[in-house]
Amino acid sequence: METDCSTPRPAAAGTAPAALPAGTRLLHIGPHKTGTTSIQGALFAAKDAMVPHGVVFPARSRHPMEAALAVCARPGMMGDTEPTEGHWRQLTELVRATGRRTSVISSEFFADAPDDETIARIADDLGRNRVHVLVTLRPLARIMPSQWQQYVQNGLRMGYEEWLDHMLRKAPYERPNPSFWRRHRHDRLVERWSRVVGPENITVAVVDDRDRDGLMRTFEALLGLPGGLLVPVPDTANRSLTLAETEMLRRLNTEFRGNSLPDELYSKLVRNGAVMHMKNTCRPAPDDARIVTPQWALEAAAGIGAEMSGRITTMGVRVLGNPALLSAPPPAASPDARQGKAPDALAIAPEVAAQALYGVLAVAAEVPLRPSAVRTVHQTPSGELVRVLGHRALRRLRRT
Incomplete structure (x- = not known):
């Protein structure tokens, strides 16, 4: 007989939320940019410490991204290995192996589930009568x-303000x-999942950026863990890029696409070479x-946030935190004149450029290079040189 996972009563204002029933399979679906990487790192680091408290983290890595992408029929990151059904089967087998204990699974890519049938499959494969969905x-x-x-x-070439205009x-x-x-x-994300698993099986947690440890405490409370067990793990590789760094990469994306280089090369040399090394060292x-987001976009976002929070609070799901934060007035623009610089006026620090270039060289150096016997570099047109070197590097990386 499965463990009873009936819905807990809502927490009183100003108190920690009640723990979910023992045996719950807490499914954290993100979405993206809501503290997912931070909580995944903390859960993975504490996976052994959680076991004595009856909680299991049933994944072999911090983030079972390939499994979530596979079940949602989403492609991998540009140039990465394609996710397969095997990734999802492996995760579900690990979840079933937790038995009657509480478990927690986290991937923001579950938010990309395209339809009710996919959501139903995720819930069924994880044990529908034990699944409780957490949205941050x-x-x-x-x-x-x-x-x-x-x-x-991941290859986008559009500038920020143009992108905002489209969105x-x-x-x-x-x-x-x-x-x-x-x-x-x-609101539509919560509605889709509520339609399938039921509003009584969904908790929405509004993240307050002023409370740096608030998300950790929320997970501890829901999982019945002692306070302070989950702590953030430093992850420089997940930091956001500055405007200059992003613009450098965006223009590199334009050159990359303009020369018809293969996506796999982008994954290995750019995202996992130049960008990763730059973020780790600078x-x-x-x-x-x-x-910096322009004022018109901030006001539009606040309006959409008000509409979304208003709908979510009427859906019958448990809401933790202050929904009003989702429609808070836009922050005042920074007085720093440099933040108002146009992309063309930005300058990237030599150290940042050097570390990005070194990241490419470090990846390429994993395979020994052979001199060309046909003609020298200075005899080759630049466009042809970029294409030839790109394809050669890709072949070497594939052989490796």
């Missing part, structure tokens, strides 16, 4: 710049990234220009 939310105004630069890290002003608001509103029209300076 932040204001759109804080999500938009972070999500844009993440799209740039907020140009119906049907699907180009160039149809996944954005699939993830971040939060900390943004206090005076670096940040990605």
Whole structure:
């Protein structure tokens, strides 16, 4: 007989939420840019410490991204290995192996589930009568710049203000990234999952960015863990890019596409080479220009946030935190004149450029290079040189 996972009573104002019943399979579906990486790192780091408290983290990595992508029929990141059904089967087998204990699964890519049938399959494969869905939310105004630069890290070539124009002003608001509103029209996200698993099996947690440990405490309370067990794990590789870094990458994306280089090369040399090394070794300076959202977009985001929070609070789901944060007035623009610089006027620090270039070289150096016997580099036209070197590097990486 399965463990009873009936819905707990809502927590009183100002108190910690009641723990979910023992044996619950807590499914955290994000969406993106709501503290997912931070909580995944904390859960994975504490996986052994949680076991004595009856809680299991049934994944072999911090983030079972491939499994979530596979069940949602989503492609991998640009140039990465395609997710397969085997990734999803492996995760569900690990979940079933937890037996009657409480378990927690977290991936923001579950928010990309395309239809009710997919959501139903996820719930059924994980044990529908034991699944409780957790949705974490932040204001759109804080999500938009972070999500844009993440799209740039996956090959986007569109500038921030043009991207905002498409997302907020140009119906049907699907180009160039149809996944954005699939993830971040939060009322519809909650509604889709509520329709399948029932509102009594959904908790919505509004993240307050002023409370740095609030999300950790929420997970501890829901899982019945002692306070302070979950702690953030430093992850420089997940930091957001500065405006200059993002613009450098965006223009590299334009050159990459213009020379018809293969996506696999982008994954290995750019995202996992240049960008990863740059983020790991370079900390943004206090005076670096940040990605600034124009006032019209902030006001539009606040309006959408008000509409979304109003709908969510009427759906019968449990809401933790203050829904009013989702429609909070836009923050005042920074007085720092450098943040108002046009992209063409930005300058990237030599150290950042050097570390990005080194990241490419470090990946390429994993395979020994052989000199060309046909002609020298200075005899080759630049366009042809880029294409030839790109394809050669890709062949070497594949052999490796």
